[in-house]
Amino acid sequence: MDVLNASPVLCLPQAMWLVYRVVMAKPDLGRDEILDLVTPEAMRAGSSQQGAHARRALAGLREFGLVREDTDGLYRADEVKDAYEFLRLLRRRLVLPPEEVGKNFQGAPDLRSALVWLMREPPMVPLHYAVNVQTNMPEGLFTNDTRWNGFRWWSQALGFGQAALRILAVDGDSKAKIVPDPTVAVIDAIRSPFGDALPRGEQIPIDSLLEFLRFELPVLPGHPSATYPGFVDDGKLAIAALGLALSSAEQRQILTMGYQSDPSGVLALPDAQNFRTDRYVSNVTIKERRP
Template sequence: MAYLNPTQTARPDFTWPVFRFMAGQRRSLPQTKVLAFTAPDSLDDGTLDVVMALKTLRELGFLTSAGSGEETIWSLAATGQGIAVDDYELFQRRLRSALFVRSDAQKWDLADGVAEDLCRALCWFLRSDPHADPFKWETAQQEQGEDTIFSNDTRWGAFQSWGAATGFTASAPQIGGTCIADCTTAIRQTIEDLLEPRQQVDALAVLRELRRILPALPGGELSEHFGFLNESELEVGPALSFALRRGEIEGWLKLEQRSDATTQIKLFNPDSDFSLLCSTVQRMEVARD
C-alpha cells in the first residue's frame, strides 16, 4: 500500500492506539468488539480510521486476521508479540524492522506489502541538514525538484507523521508544522540494541551496523537502491552526524578520536568546511526518567 496516501493506509496516530488496545487484550477479538472500544459512537468517523489501522497493522505484521468484514477475528501476530501497552519504543523498533524487510539477499521487497513511497521519502529526507532551516510544505516542494517525492501537501503531512513514528524525523523546536531530519530517536534505540553500556567499538564498525539496520540512512543499501549515492563510506552525512553529536551532548554516547587509529569516520561539521574525525564510539549508561 501507499503509506503516504491517507486513503489507503492509516497514520500512526491511529495505529498505535489500536495496537495498544489489542496488546492489552492478549486474545483474539472480533472486529465488532475492537470497534466498540476504539471507535465508539461518540467518535463520528472513527470506524473507518480504526479499520484502516487494523489493516495497516496486519500488513506490517503486528496483527493477523481470519474471516472478512465485520466477522473478521483479529489477533496479535509475531511482530506484535511481547510489546507492552506502554512500550512505544519497542513498537518503534519493530515498526522500522517491518518497513525495512528484505525478500532475499539481493532485492528489496518494495513492490508487495512494503511502503515504497515512505521508504523513498525517508531516504531522500535523511540527506538533508537538520541545522538548516526546517522544512515546511513549500520547502519540500522546492527541494524535491523534479524527483516528485511528494505530489501534494497531504502526502507531506502523512510523511511527517510516519517520520516521527519511526524516529527518523522531528518537528523543529517551537516551530509548528515543520520537519527536520533529526533521526536521534532511531539512532539511540539502535545503539542501545547494538552496544552494552560502556562498550567501546570502532566507529566505522558502528557506522556500518547503523546503515545495515537502518538502510534508509545515507550510505545504506536502501538509500542507494533509490539512487541516493553517498560520497564515501567514511562520510557520515549531516543527519546522522547530528544524531551522533546530540547523543554525546545528551550523555548517552561518547565519540573519540585516537591518534593511533587506522580508520576514522568523518562527521559533518556545520561550523566548518572541515569534518570532525571520530575513531571510536562508546555507549554511555544514562539513567532514564
C-alpha cells in the same frame, strides 16, 4: 501499503497503537468488534469518515504483520510493554528492505523512500513543502502537501525527524516544518538492537558503529538498500543528519567519541560545538546504561 495516501484518510502511527492495544488486551475478537471498541458507534458520527482512521490503522497493522488474523477471522497481537516497544517494532518493519521481511511483504514503499531522502538532507535547513521540498525533492516523492504532512507525523513518530524550532519558522508557520534528526532512532537502536548489541565500556572503531547502525536502520546513507525512485548517486555520502544524531547521543551520555593518531578509519562529522568546522572521529565508546 502507501501510508502517505490519504484515501480515505491517512494511516497514522498513533491510531495504529490505539488499535494494537485493543487487539493485545482483547484477543480473539473479530474486525467489527475491535473497531467498535476503538470507535464506538455512538462516536462515529463525530469522527472523520465514520471512524476511517481506526479501519485504516487495523488494515496497516495486518499489512505490516503486527497483528494476525486467523482462519476464523479473529485477531491476535504479540505482547509489548509500552508504546516505545510498539514503535520499535513498527520502525523495524518499515525501514527494512521488504524482501528481508518476507516474500510477499511490501511494507510502505512511499514512507521508506521518503525516509531515505530525509536522511540525506542537511539538518541545518528546516523543510517546508511549499518553500524547499516541492521544488527540490525527487519527482513524485510527495505528490501533494497532504502526503508531506502525513510524512512529517510519521518521521517524528519513528524517530527520524523533529519539528523545526519556532525561531526557524517560514512565514510564521513552524508547525509545517521538520528537520532531519534521527537521534531518537539511533539511540533506540543502540539501546535495544534487533541484532547483536555493541560492546559497552570499550573503544570500538567508528566504522563498526556505522555498520551496526546501517544494519539496524537501513534507510541511513551507506546501506545498499538506502535508495528510492529517482535517486541519483553523486558519489557523496551525506552524513550530516547522522552526525547530528551521534553528537546528540554524546550529549545525552549514551556514547563518547574520540580520535587517536594513526587510526584505521576516520569519520568527519559536522561539529556541534564549532559551527562550519568538522570533528574527526576514529573511535566510539558506548557507555553502560544506567539502571
